[in-house]
Amino acid sequence: MDVIYRYDPFAPIVPREIPDAAAAIDRLIQGNQRFSDMVHAIQRRTLGEGPVEPLILPLCPISLGLPLYQGAVLNQAxxxxxxxxxxxxxPTELVFDQWLNDLFVLxxxxxxxxxACLGSLHYAARHLGDSLQxxxxxxxxxxxxxxxxxxxYLSPQNFSDIAYTFALRTLVDQIQIAIRGSAHALRDVAGSAISQDPDYQSLLVTTSVYVNAAVSALELRRELDQRGFKQPVVTGVYEFETLSVQALPGDPISGTHSTDRLRPGPSNPEELSHYANEVARAALTALERNRANGNS
Ligand SMILES: [Zn+2]
Incomplete structure (x- = not known):
């Protein structure tokens, strides 16, 4: 099976046009779909299934964010x-199938x-506000x-190396709020006995990954509001099994509704808490389904 990048010098050049946040979300979701489709096609072919036709990926310098002639320098956009x-x-650009000059990545x-992250964010808000949607x-x-x-969180006595390493502890401490919120949401949804479940640790990790992204989104929203930067903040989680960016854990995404993939981040603690409960319910449903299928 050949995977071919094809450049046609006679094809019309279509500059990238992303006038608003909805168009930006569509472009990222479609890019993630292309990425997962390509990997799944390769996987099927490896197993002797699927078509043998080459996979042709069109590209042009403009779509790659590259200059058309030597010496030209692009504006960052x-x-x-x-x-x-x-x-x-x-890798961010691969997961969303985007190219040069498409994404400002932290x-x-x-x-x-x-x-340092916030400094980069402030730079972007100040200098790239015209293109960032x-x-x-x-x-x-x-x-x-x-x-x-x-x-x-579950066994603090076993992690003295983290506790006494300031830089590492700073990182882990920042995630604790998402973990406490996730533990609370799991108790809300399934009762306090859930913490005795043999899969509780993995359930808490799954829930916390989604909630942690939402916590960062809430912090980002507040930072950006202070800078007068009004573009939407959305969250999603990349799942290795599906290769998809999803707004909730569980089954592969079947629909094309954009909020199934990238969901508006919370704008206040109540919305964060509501989302945490939704994630906890979805994580529990996925666990029960896995058990029913004999996968756990
Ligand atoms: Zn990670």
Whole structure:
């Protein structure tokens, strides 16, 4: 099976046009769909299934964000700012199938906001406000930073190396609020006995990954409001099984509704708490389904 990038010098050049946040969300969702379709096609072919025709991916310099002639220098003009995790398995541009000059990316373990991160954010809001239409917080499943924070939350006595390492502790501490909120939401939805479930730790990680992205989105919203930057902040989580960015844990996305993929971030603590309960319900449903299927 060939995967071919094809450039046609005679095809009309269509400059990127993303006039608003809705168009930016559509572009990111379609890009993530292309990415997952391509990987799934390769996986099917590897198993001897699926068509043998080459997968042809059209490209042109403009769509790559590259200059058309030597010596030209582009103006920086990303259409979305993404706060994501440093995890090497979740490269932002690949996951959304975007190219040069499309995304302004901040990556830090656990997608939390620190001082340097906020400085970059302020720079973007001040200098790139004309092109930026959207802010995204992208969490991901099985996040090591969230796993460490959950383990610390459940068994603090076993994590003295984190407790006595200031930089690491700062990171883990920032995630604690999402973990406490997730633990509370799981108790709300399933009762206090849920903490005795053999899968509780993994359930808490799954829920916390989504809630942690929403906590960062709420913080970002407040920071941006102070800067007069009004573009929407949305959140989503990259799931390794589906290769999709999703707004809730569980089944692969079947519909095309954009809020199933990227959902507006909370604008106050009540909305955050409501979302945490929704995530907890979805995580519990997914766990029960896995058990029914004999996967857990
Ligand atoms: Zn991570």
């Amino acid at each position: 990303p259409f979305a700012l993404i706060l994501g995790c440093s995890d090497a398995r979740v 990556r830090v373990a656990g997608n939390v906001l620190g001082t 959207l802010v995204v917080v992208l969490g991901h499943a099985k996040c090591g930073a969230v796993q460490a924070a959950v383990a610390t």
